[in-house]
Amino acid sequence: MTLHTKNIVLFDGICNVCNGTVNFIMKHDKQHKFYFSSLQSPLGQQVQQQTGHQLDSILYIRQNKVWNKSNAVLYIAKDLGFPWSLCFIFKPLPTSLRDRCYDFIARNRYKWFGKREQCRIPTAEERQHFI
Numbered sequence: 001m002t003l004h005t006k007n008i009v010l011f012d013g014i015c016n017v018c019n020g021t022v023n024f025i026m027k028h029d030k031q032h033k034f035y036f037s038s039l040q041s042p043l044g045q046q047v048q049q050q051t052g053h054q055l056d057s058i059l060y061i062r063q064n065k066v067w068n069k070s071n072a073v074l075y076i077a078k079d080l081g082f083p084w085s086l087c088f089i090f091k092p093l094p095t096s097l098r099d100r101c102y103d104f105i106a107r108n109r110y111k112w113f114g115k116r117e118q119c120r121i122p123t124a125e126e127r128q129h130f131i
Contacts, residue, residue: 006033006035007034007035007060007062007079008035008060009022009025009034009035009036009058009059009072010036010038010059011038011039011058012038012040012058013040013116013120014040014116015109015113016114016115017109017113018058021058022036025076029080033079034076035129035130036122037130038120039059047061047066053068056107057072057106069098069106070090070095070099073102074087074088074091
């Protein structure tokens with residue numbers, strides 16, 4: 001599978017916490033290196049189908065590799081630069097432990113943060129960052 005050379009964050013487009021995460025990344029992405037697409041989009045569906053990842057996890061395409069769950073979050077933080085890159089100190093923890101924490105939040109995200117009726121529609125200013 002040929003992936004994009006851009007850093008692409010694939011997120012659940014109806015999840016409020018996921019959309020909040022996208023807002024956070026855009027606000028702190030000073031080098032404009034991140035691009036976004038919902039998991040419900042054609043690109044999101046294609047990546048899920050080709051990699052076997054499901055809609056219950058953020059996906060991060062970085063250097064032609066797909067990261068999911070806690071690894072996706074850590075690599076996004078790393079690529080945002082200081083001070084967010086300090087989160088990468090958690091990388092040596094076992095992935096299974098980190099992913100259990102991620103899965104707990106993911107399972108409860110709609111209950112705690114709600115969800116939208118439809119996928120996010122980027123503003124005119126944001127469109128250049130969406131694929």
